[in-house]
Amino acid sequence: MASSAEELSKELSLGSVRDSLIRQEDSIVFALIERSRFPFNPKAYRRSEDCGGVSPAKLFVREAEAAHAKVGRYQNPEENPFFPDDLPSPMLPPYDYPQIFHPASASVCVNKHIWDMYFNEFLPLFACKGDDGNYAATVAADLVCLQALSRRIHYGKHVAEVKFREAPEAYSPLIRARDTNGLMKLLTFEKVEEMVKKRVAKKAKVFGQNVHLEDKADGDEGKCKIDPSLVSRLYADWVMPLTKHVEVEYLLRRLD
Numbered sequence: 494m495a496s497s498a499e500e501l502s503k504e505l506s507l508g509s510v511r512d513s514l515i516r517q518e519d520s521i522v523f524a525l526i527e528r529s530r531f532p533f534n535p536k537a538y539r540r541s542e543d544c545g546g547v548s549p550a551k552l553f554v555r556e557a558e559a560a561h562a563k564v565g566r567y568q569n570p571e572e573n574p575f576f577p578d579d580l581p582s583p584m585l586p587p588y589d590y591p592q593i594f595h596p597a598s599a600s601v602c603v604n605k606h607i608w609d610m611y612f613n614e615f616l617p618l619f620a621c622k623g624d625d626g627n628y629a630a631t632v633a634a635d636l637v638c639l640q641a642l643s644r645r646i647h648y649g650k651h652v653a654e655v656k657f658r659e660a661p662e663a664y665s666p667l668i669r670a671r672d673t674n675g676l677m678k679l680l681t682f683e684k685v686e687e688m689v690k691k692r693v694a695k696k697a698k699v700f701g702q703n704v705h706l707e708d709k710a711d712g713d714e715g716k717c718k719i720d721p722s723l724v725s726r727l728y729a730d731w732v733m734p735l736t737k738h739v740e741v742e743y744l745l746r747r748l749d
């Protein structure tokens with residue numbers, strides 16, 4: 494068992510980082526199941542004078558992040574706020590998080606892309622049409638989805654750091670040449686991506702099923718609360734490409 498931040502940082506391996514990515518799939522699938530309880534609820538995403546000229550979703554995420562900042566959430570290098578400006582200082586004493594990242598690479602953040610992707614591309618496909626007026630619970634569910642997606646995608650920094658440590662001789666010339674295509678090729682494992690896509694679809698199917706103690710003739714066991722193929726597509730079209738984008742951006746700064 495690692496006892497210090499330094500030892501923890503040394504224990505990092507591609508296997509342990511991939512295990513964490515697999516565990517984080519559960520959080521994302523459960524967050525999506527919670528969001529699926531509500532229809533799209535368009536008014537939650539429209540600017541409103543009642544919310545000071547921003548949407549209820551933006552107001553809620555901004556205010557929630559301020560509360561999270563006070564208890565130190567963003568001191569954890571795995572957490573990235575969507576609205577980093579003007580966050581309050583933590584009120585609790587700092588925790589000694591392992592400093593794993595190369596300092597020049599640590600600030601890579603793609604939350605703007607995640608925000609746009611989630612609200613403008615994914616959610617309209619995922620949520621059923623309609624408005625049940627339940628905006629508070631809807632935006633609270635959105636926040637959990639956004640945080641889980643952001644944590645997973647920024648985990649690309651861990652992945653990039655271990656890949657670099659395991660093969661600096663392969664990555665360094667590409668970094669020096671600013672060869673983003675070469676870096677992307679080197680860090681891509683198509684077979685792993687295929688497994689990820691299949692596994693998240695299976696998790697959506699298993700976690701999203703209804704469970705009954707007795708067999709019912711007209712049972713809804715086969716029904717799924719979320720569409721497994723859409724979860725697979727979320728990963729294929731957005732989560733993995735953005736994770737790789739984070740990896741490339743991290744590596745480009747790795748020798749600074």
Ligand SMILES: O=C(O)C(=O)C[C@]1(C(=O)O)C=C[C@@H](O)C=C1
Binds near residue numbers: 734
């Ligand atoms: O597992 C890796 O090596 C990663 O870089 C992570 C990841 C992913 O996002 O799941 C991204 C790129 C690889 O092609 C495979 C998987």
